[in-house]
Amino acid sequence: MVRVEWRLKLALIMAVNGLAVGGGANIALANFGDMVLCSKEARFMYPFAKLGFTPELGSSMVMPFLIGMAKAKELMMTGNWLSSEEALRLNLVNAVYEAEDLLPQAVAVAAKLAASHPECMRLMKQVMNRPLRQQLDAVLAEENETIKASIRAVGGPMASKL
Known part of the structure; x- marks a missing residue:
């Protein structure tokens, strides 16, 4: 499986x-986007x-790769909030x-990148x-199995369907 967002020609x-x-945090921070x-x-x-x-969506592999094992475990195990400034310090955001400047800045970055050659970008x-x-396919398969195991361990209505 190749993630769709990685096949896009432009950023x-x-x-x-x-x-x-x-x-949502995974999609934003775990290397789904280019910026x-x-x-x-x-x-x-x-x-x-x-x-x-x-963890799911490959975050069990990608987050340690991006920010180191200790910080990735802290984020995943504690469920603490991560501020935008801390995400910037950890190089998870660019x-x-x-708030009022976010969309105009995103459009400006998009325009600059769109001027690049699409095949070179790809x-x-x-x-x-x-x-x-x-490595992602194997990690996704293992994450799916651990999610099922955690549901069975915790119980609840979904556990009987696994």
């Missing part, structure tokens, strides 16, 4: 203005442990703006994403 820019929780811009009000959280789930993304892409 995928994410603009986060508000809360991104669980899968992530956010407002000062943006906050991110991985509530998996609080909900009785394990820039932080005032090849650049291909080679830069390769280390993660080569």
Whole structure:
């Protein structure tokens, strides 16, 4: 499986203005996009442990790769909020703006990148994403199994369907 966003010829820019929780935090921070811009009000959280789930969408591999094992475990295991400034300090986002400036800045970055040659952009993304892409299928399969195991362990209505 090759993630769809990695096959796009042009860069995928994410603009986060508000809360991104669980899968939303993964989509914003775990290398789904090529650039992530956010407002000062943006906050991110991985509530998996609080909900009785394990990480998903490849975050169990990508987050340690991006920010180191200790910080990735802290975020995943505690479910603490991550501010936009802390996300910037951890290199999970490219820039932080005032809320009213976020969309104009995202459009400006998009215009600058759109002026690039599409095939060069595609090849650049291909080679830069390769280390993660080569391992991702196995990680996704293992994450799916651990999610099922966590549901069975916690119980509840979904457990009987697994």
